[in-house]
Amino acid sequence: MTTSAPPPAPPAPVAHPDYPVHVDADLDPGLSRGLWLVKWLLAIPHYLVLAFLWAAFAVLSVVAFLAILFTGRYPRAIFDFNVGVMRWSWRVSYYSYAVLGTDRYPPFTLADVPDYPAHLDVDYPEHLSRGLVLVKWWLLAIPHYLVVALLAGGVAYGVSGADDEGWITISLIGVLVLVAAVVLLFTGRYPQQVFDLVLGLNRWVLRVAGYVALMTDEYPPFRLDMGGHETHTPTRVPADPPPAPATGPHSRPEGWTAGRIVSVVAGAVLVLAGLGFAGAGGTLALVGATDRDDGFVMSPAIGMDSDAWAITSEDARITTEGAPDWVPDRVLGDVRVTAESGSGDALFLGVARSADVAAWLDGVGRDTFREVRHGEAVLEGTTGGAPASAPDEQTFWVARATGPDATLDWEPEEGSWTFVLMRADASPGVAADVATGAELPVLDAVVAVLLVLAGLTVLAGALLIAVPVRTVARREP
Known part of the structure; x- marks a missing residue:
């Protein structure tokens, strides 16, 4: 009598590696049927604040770019600030028309709020490639830019009127959220499958945002991880467990007080204004040098x-x-x-x-x-x-x-x-x-005034940024 060998065991499932940009959210069960109709109005204070925060984000990202280029490290204080801006934006987007997943008003803070239904965090990189920083945010990210244009920017349709022309853009995320909003209006229920898909699409967009913002060298996966939470199937257990990540999902940035945030934002606005003065002065100088005809x-x-x-x-x-x-x-x-x-x-x-x-x-x-x-x-x-x-x-x-x-x-x-x-x-x-x-004899004087204003404004802005960034950096362990 012979016995057949038992069937081979199925291979151990292999998990997708965690991407350093973590996006999680929980769908509120008792969403209002009609509140979404006025959330655009309720979110205006956040939009105004975020306009200034993103100006600071842009200026600090340039500073981080230079720091990475010369040292291979993303300054931790700037990293925490920029992650906080992304986190704030994600909460507002989740509340408003990127998801409509909660009716709870977003908090005005860069820090993570554990009991808020939407969370974003980025693992702090101990080292970043000094050469990759030159190309990853534009050249390497082009394939993802095309995908994000479809997900968040949409398909453009040309329209024309009697006197002007324009474009209407329709995004995939926007269409799905609109479908969910209409269903919510008539049934009082947000379709779970639509929610899972919308979260996956937003997660893709935010991963790309973290990559192009120089926060990681790990290329964003072409993978749609749907659902409110990043699911991880069991992995083959390594000999030693991996070390804990440098940051957790509910960490930082304790050092960024309201006063320091205001200082950085004011400094960024001054830096951008100074660059505007410099651009205007340089343009006028170029016009005066190249467009003169016999004076x-x-x-x-x-x-x-x-x-x-x-x-x-x-x-x-x-x-x-x-x-x-x-x-x-x-x-x-x-x-x-x-x-x-x-x-x-x-x-x-x-x-x-x-x-x-x-x-x-x-x-x-x-x-x-x-x-x-x-x-x-x-x-x-x-x-x-x-x-x-x-x-x-x-x-x-x-x-x-x-x-x-x-x-x-x-x-x-x-x-x-x-x-x-x-x-x-x-x-x-x-x-x-x-x-x-x-002849415009005043042109040279105007150019000189604009360039002096540019220098003074940029210097003042740099000081307003440097002082709180340095203070926060000193508080870090």
Whole structure:
């Protein structure tokens, strides 16, 4: 008698390794049917606070980038702050329209709140790659960016109206939450399967956020871990249990008091404002260095085409009331207007006091330049006949130029002034490419002031950030 061998034991299940970004949540059982309709309003205070916190997050992430690049370590105090911002955002998202999983109002704190139904934590990395930090947040993350665009950014549809165009985006998370909200409204119950899927999608997005925020070198898995909690199947037991993680799910950041958070946020706002001043100053300096034509900063040429006898500007009023008479000269310098005829016909370009121009062109068919829209000149027509004489015969012009390529230079004075563009022989049909500019002697002073403001503002912001970060770092064991 023979006995058959017992069937082989099934292989031990292998767990997915824990990803360093941990996202967990519990679905509240007694959700209100209709509260979700006004949560956008109730969450406004959080949105305002988070706008400033994310500004600080961005600035501190740049500091962390440099620290990782040169030392291979993410400064612990900055790490705790940035994780706290992500945690705060996750709680607000869970309460509002990323999940609608709770009616309990989110707390205003960076720290983890053990009894709140949504939690986020990131394991602190003892060491990070100094080279990987240069590419992981943009190049390596591109595949995940495409996925996240579908999950959270959505599919874009072009729409157009009579005057403008726009886009409507629909995200997968948004559609699923809307379905859950409608079911909740009519049944009083949040579909559990929808909740599990929505949590899995949000978990994917937040893992990518932690990776691109430089908090881990471990590449986010292309895996949808659904459900409110990260499930872990038993693993083959190693010889020695792994060491406890550096941070727990309910740890930190005790050192980040309200005053220190406000200081960091204010510092980040000042740093960003300083960068804005620096960008504006640098842009003006570049314009002054590259866009000057014979000392004048000129605008791009705009095509003007009219069947009338003249094209006029709107009245330009220059006043020095309450200011010294030299203000126009010091601020604007001389003004230059150029007009180039595409057909080679002689043009007339002149400037005179508005009252004199209005009296001469009374009853004359003309177009008035109003604005530039979509790169085109917008002209407003006035019906009438031909002028009684050629423009060059008038004596009221304070500056004039004629020719197929007319260039008019004028020193501004106090008063109301009008520019006139015509054909030199006063015949109808005016077509020219027109550009305007000024010497702008004040430009160099403005650039200097902006750059000084940039330096002082960035310095003040850096101090407001450095002091609390250093204080928190000293409190750490």
